[in-house]
Amino acid sequence: MNDGKLPFDSQYVGPSTQSQLTEPAKESGEKKEIISGDEMRLYGTGKPERRIIRAKIT
Amino acid sequence: MIPVRKTRISRISQGDIFRDVEYIEYATEQSGIIEVSKIVFPLVIILTQDCDLEQDYKFRWSRKYKRKTEDKFLLSVLVAPLYNAEHVYLGEHLSELDMRMTQFPKKKNSSQLRALRQNKNPRYHYLEFPSDIPIVPSIVDFKHYFSVNVKYLKKLKKTHFICCISELYREDISQRFASFLARIALP
Numbered sequence: 001m002n003d004g005k006l007p008f009d010s011q012y013v014g015p016s017t018q019s020q021l022t023e024p025a026k027e028s029g030e031k032k033e034i035i036s037g038d039e040m041r042l043y044g045t046g047k048p049e050r051r052i053i054r055a056k057i058t
Numbered sequence: 059m060i061p062v063r064k065t066r067i068s069r070i071s072q073g074d075i076f077r078d079v080e081y082i083e084y085a086t087e088q089s090g091i092i093e094v095s096k097i098v099f100p101l102v103i104i105l106t107q108d109c110d111l112e113q114d115y116k117f118r119w120s121r122k123y124k125r126k127t128e129d130k131f132l133l134s135v136l137v138a139p140l141y142n143a144e145h146v147y148l149g150e151h152l153s154e155l156d157m158r159m160t161q162f163p164k165k166k167n168s169s170q171l172r173a174l175r176q177n178k179n180p181r182y183h184y185l186e187f188p189s190d191i192p193i194v195p196s197i198v199d200f201k202h203y204f205s206v207n208v209k210y211l212k213k214l215k216k217t218h219f220i221c222c223i224s225e226l227y228r229e230d231i232s233q234r235f236a237s238f239l240a241r242i243a244l245p
Contacts, residue, residue, distance in 0.1 A: 043077050043220055044142050044194045046100045047154045050083075053094045057087070 059186045062221040069115035070135060070211050072108035073228030075193070076218045077101055079137065079211075081204050097155065101140035102206075103198055103223070105235055106132065114208060134205035138235065140196040143184065147171065180238045183231050191221050198231065200238040 079102045083095040104111070113130040116123045145151035149161035162171050174197070175184045183198040223231065 042192045042194060044101045044140060044196050047142070047145060047151055048097050048099045048139065049154045050095065050097050053092075053096075055092045055094075057090045057092060 059188055060227045061224040062188060062191055063224060064191070064221050066215065066219050068215070069119075070104055070106075070111050070208070070215060071222050072104055072106060072111060072232060073223035073225075074104040074215075075101060075140070075220045075222065076104070076137075076211070076214055077220055078218055079206060079214065081206070099139045100142075101193065101196060101220075102137040103140060103231065104211075105136040105138055105203065105232060107232070108228075111135070118208075119212075132208045135208050135211050136203055137206055138198050138200055138203040140185065140193075140198055143195040143197050146174075146182075146197045146199075177234065180234070180241065183234055185223075187221070193220060198235075200235050203235070203239075 077100060079099050081097045081099060083097060085092065085094045087093075110132060114132040117125045117128070117130040141151040145153075146159070147162045147164070149159040152159055162168070162174060165171070170179075173179050174182055177183055181199065181201055183200070184195070185193075185198065186195045187193045222228075
């Protein structure tokens with residue numbers, strides 16, 4: 001049984017360790033939400049970066 | 059300047075702009091060691107046709123539509139990166155990936171720079187956002203398009219969506235992208 005632990009010993013874990021394929025709950029229809037000004041950071045100032053993750057399967 | 063929609067809807071739409079989207083370069087396994095290399099793009103724009111995205115959403119997630127097949131499912135979503143225009147002018151926008159790119163002349167009125175900003179260079183699409191959208195002037199590079207898993211993007215939507223380019227302008231981007239992709243190299 002998967003008790004929520006990763007099936008390997010992670011040596012370096014980047015910002016997104018969760019599975020990219022995890023399915024969210026079904027939704028009945030499109031929901032609309034107004035984005036507030038809470039995150040008025042300036043986006044797009046940075047550059048693309050490479051991140052390498054190595055992990056040992058246990 | 060392009061008009062945008064700040065309202066976030068649940069589904070992914072053509073013209074959506076997301077921040078911090080990961081592109082998996084490769085994943086290997088050798089002697090029990092898994093190595094995954096990914097590039098994190100600060101901004102990307104969704105290029106997949108909106109009707110395809112709408113159908114994928116309806117048939118994958120909505121309870122209203124009882125499906126008999128998964129015929130309308132997408133496997134991935136096509137996106138292209140937005141680069142900081144100032145970095146592009148200097149040819150330095152991929153310096154963190156150890157890639158040098160062509161520089162544009164520094165003179166403000168140079169014909170190359172003007173062509174870039176007026177979207178007359180087929181490879182690029184220049185975007186300036188309204189003042190209430192916190193995105194610097196950016197350039198879409200159609201040559202650098204890539205695909206992203208549809209479920210991954212759906213999951214990102216809530217936290218990484220910034221805005222959606224309004225219909226007419228996203229159609230323009232889509233049409234220019236299609237034209238670039240289908241270009242014919244003549245001798």
